[in-house]
Amino acid sequence: AQKITQTQPGMFVQEKEAVTLDCTYDTSDPSYGLFWYKQPSSGEMIFLIYQGSYDQQNATEGRYSLNFQKARKSANLVISASQLGDSAMYFCAMSRAPGTASKLTFGTGTRLQVTL
Amino acid sequence: ETGVTQSPTHLIKTRGQQVTLRCSSQSGHNTVSWYQQALGQGPQFIFQYYREEENGRGNFPPRFSGLQFPNYSSELNVNALELDDSALYLCASSPGTSGGRLEQFFGPGTRLTVL
Numbered sequence: 091a092q093k094i095t096q097t098q099p100g101m102f103v104q105e106k107e108a109v110t111l112d113c114t115y116d117t118s119d120p121s122y123g124l125f126w127y128k129q130p131s132s133g134e135m136i137f138l139i140y141q142g143s144y145d146q147q148n149a150t151e152g153r154y155s156l157n158f159q160k161a162r163k164s165a166n167l168v169i170s171a172s173q174l175g176d177s178a179m180y181f182c183a184m185s186r187a188p189g190t191a192s193k194l195t196f197g198t199g200t201r202l203q204v205t206l
Numbered sequence: 207e208t209g210v211t212q213s214p215t216h217l218i219k220t221r222g223q224q225v226t227l228r229c230s231s232q233s234g235h236n237t238v239s240w241y242q243q244a245l246g247q248g249p250q251f252i253f254q255y256y257r258e259e260e261n262g263r264g265n266f267p268p269r270f271s272g273l274q275f276p277n278y279s280s281e282l283n284v285n286a287l288e289l290d291d292s293a294l295y296l297c298a299s300s301p302g303t304s305g306g307r308l309e310q311f312f313g314p315g316t317r318l319t320v321l
Contacts, residue, residue, distance in 0.1 A: 094248075125309065133294055135249070135312035181248050193239070193262050194310065196248030 092117045094182050094197035102203050103172045110157070111167040111200045113182030123185040124165040125194065126156065130178045138180075141165060142188035172204045210299050210313035218319045219287050227282045227316045229297030237261070238280040239310060240272060241296040249296055255280055256302075284318075292320045 093116040103109035115124065126138040141149045141156045149156045157166040169176060179201050183194040211230045219225050231238050237256045241249035251264035255274035269285040278299070284291055294317050298310035 127312075133296075133315040133317070135296060135298070137309040137311070140309055183248075193251040193254060193264060194241075194249070195251070196241075198246075198248050 096197035231299035235299035
């Protein structure tokens with residue numbers, strides 16, 4: 091079985107600062123995919139970034155980067171230059187194989203609040 | 207390109223009733239997954255449909271059932287509603303089930319309240 095743990099229920103960050111959202115995972119699958127999604131108050135889940143377990147380099151997508159440490163089973167999201175619009179719930183998720191749209195297992199989320 | 211749409215937006219039912227939620231997948235996507243998100247929790251996988259066939263199911267009882275139509279739109283049916291079924295139901299579509307980077311694109315969800 092797969093499990094995602096997000097230990098930060100809530101985080102505050104000042105506008106223009108960087109913030110790291112923690113995610114650890116547990117799986118017995120030899121390969122897997124890791125995802126981060128943003129959920130604003132409207133409810134829609136917005137895809138941010140993806141990392142395959144065999145990818146050699148950490149994924150980056152604009153202001154988002156994923157700090158993947160396989161030995162530690164962690165996949166932290168780093169948001170650089172935070173903006174007010176980044177205030178939302180953030181979910182870490184994993185799939186059973188890299189690059190698949192198979193069942194996603196989600197964590198409980200971290201609520202990020204960006205302040206002036 | 208039209209994104210994933212869901213209807214209705216909100217729904218109120220009473221315990222024991224049945225409900226049908228609908229999802230239209232993004233153009234070109236043949237895979238639809240359904241998730242239940244209880245308040246304060248992350249989404250939980252209910253099941254996935256690929257080309258009109260169920261392609262994986264999470265830990266949900268049989269009273270949760272689904273369909274996928276030839277145009278790849280999908281329905282989620284829940285019978286004998288219980289109070290704990292109150293949640294946001296999310297539909298996600300993707301262009302396939304394997305190969306390449308296949309993030310799922312989510313709809314805005316249907317908020318179901320069971321009284």
